[in-house]
Amino acid sequence: MSCGKLGEDRNVDNPVSGRECGGCTACCTVLKVDEPELKKPSDQVCPNCTQGGCKIYETRPAICRRFECGWKILRYLGEEWRPDRCGVIIDLVEGDQIPAGFRQAALKFEIVDSPNVLFWPPLIRFIRSEIERGHPVFLGTPAAVGYERRMVFLNYIMAEAVAARDNTLMIHALRQALQIGLSDAMKEKATFS
């Protein structure tokens, strides 16, 4: 099971009108593509990705056509949440990776490259708010090229910090989650269908 596969389990029905990728190509590096015509591991720049965007844009794989990150579909997120600006891609996860008892649709916050994003107050507030509402939340952590990204369930790790509404504790818990992900970073080799 890949946790960072482009477009996996994504509902892409409603991108916010006028919200364009612009100069962002974050998902073309961070996420895995496993299509018949293109197989690319996570955390590796797609060979079709250029400074001017996708060089096969008109014929890009179906999964690339369908994928919209959370910034493009969550109306309440501002421009600062564009992934190349903030350093996190929001993805939607559904299915058996979400513990029983939680809504079976979760947000996953994929770290693009620098873990410094874990100190970003809007991210901390967003995660706190989701956990307070009882919504399942994951942190997506990088892996070496050739391995699958990891996803760490945040609701239990962060429960105490969220209850205390303490930012320092929140950051500490997020860093703990990052360490869990990084320590598992070479656990699962990337496979393609």
Ligand code: SF4
């Ligand atoms: S991460 Fe989002 S904004 Fe950036 S290129 Fe992908 S879909 Fe577009």
Ligand code: SF4
């Ligand atoms: S084919 Fe194009 S849209 Fe798809 S990952 Fe590569 S650069 Fe991005």
